[in-house]
Amino acid sequence: MRFLYSIVLLYVLGCSSIGMADEISDLTAKAEAGDEEAQHNLGVMYAIAEGVPQYDQQAVVWYTKAAEQGYAAAQSNLGVMYAKGEGVTQDYKQAVMWLQKAAEQGFAEAQYNLGLMYAKGEGVTQDDQQEVVWYTKAAEQGVAAAQFNLGVMFDEGRGVPQDDQQAVVWYTKAAEQGYAAAQNNLGVMHYKGEGVLQDYVQAHKWWNLAATNGHEDARKKRDIIGKEMTSEQIAEAQRLAKEWMEAHQ
Numbered sequence: 001m002r003f004l005y006s007i008v009l010l011y012v013l014g015c016s017s018i019g020m021a022d023e024i025s026d027l028t029a030k031a032e033a034g035d036e037e038a039q040h041n042l043g044v045m046y047a048i049a050e051g052v053p054q055y056d057q058q059a060v061v062w063y064t065k066a067a068e069q070g071y072a073a074a075q076s077n078l079g080v081m082y083a084k085g086e087g088v089t090q091d092y093k094q095a096v097m098w099l100q101k102a103a104e105q106g107f108a109e110a111q112y113n114l115g116l117m118y119a120k121g122e123g124v125t126q127d128d129q130q131e132v133v134w135y136t137k138a139a140e141q142g143v144a145a146a147q148f149n150l151g152v153m154f155d156e157g158r159g160v161p162q163d164d165q166q167a168v169v170w171y172t173k174a175a176e177q178g179y180a181a182a183q184n185n186l187g188v189m190h191y192k193g194e195g196v197l198q199d200y201v202q203a204h205k206w207w208n209l210a211a212t213n214g215h216e217d218a219r220k221k222r223d224i225i226g227k228e229m230t231s232e233q234i235a236e237a238q239r240l241a242k243e244w245m246e247a248h249q
Contacts, residue, residue: 036074094123
């Protein structure tokens, strides 16, 4: 499971090198003057090498300045930097502290990341129920990774009562966003008839979509179930997958 960064830059840089240089100079001046949004954006630029050399330590400097002013996106990113030890000595307790601050402000990526910390027991005592709490908050805001993880929790009965139908609900939400692991698991639910009526056509469709997204295990399952289906069923599954891809371009 991977942490999520907030890497949205809340302004548009100039297209030319001269224009970009001017934008960076202006942004730096604003950041140095204490503008929290500029501080966060400058941190992002150093983290992803947008117009400046990639420099994690400088990303941490600017994230910290914005985070200390209560800027949720910076708090979330700073928490991830501490969790991964990027630009700073790895410190799970510091990671949790900053993620908690952002999560309590309703910042979805931080809520998901805090769920990961509870899942791993890093900086906090491992706690399935708290993991569910934070995944749910992020999932309800549309974070696909959180929706998938919440589906897994319901599927396995960890932190919540086991509930196949709820697992299907959350797998579907993530799958509809193109999340390959969720598409794979949704295929499994349709194949086994868990939480939904057994439906090989739907199973093939979701495994086909997951395979298109690079999920190797789904590709194998699709090919295996194809041997159990009629040519008409396979054609229908392929039609449904094609329709889904066209609708989600």
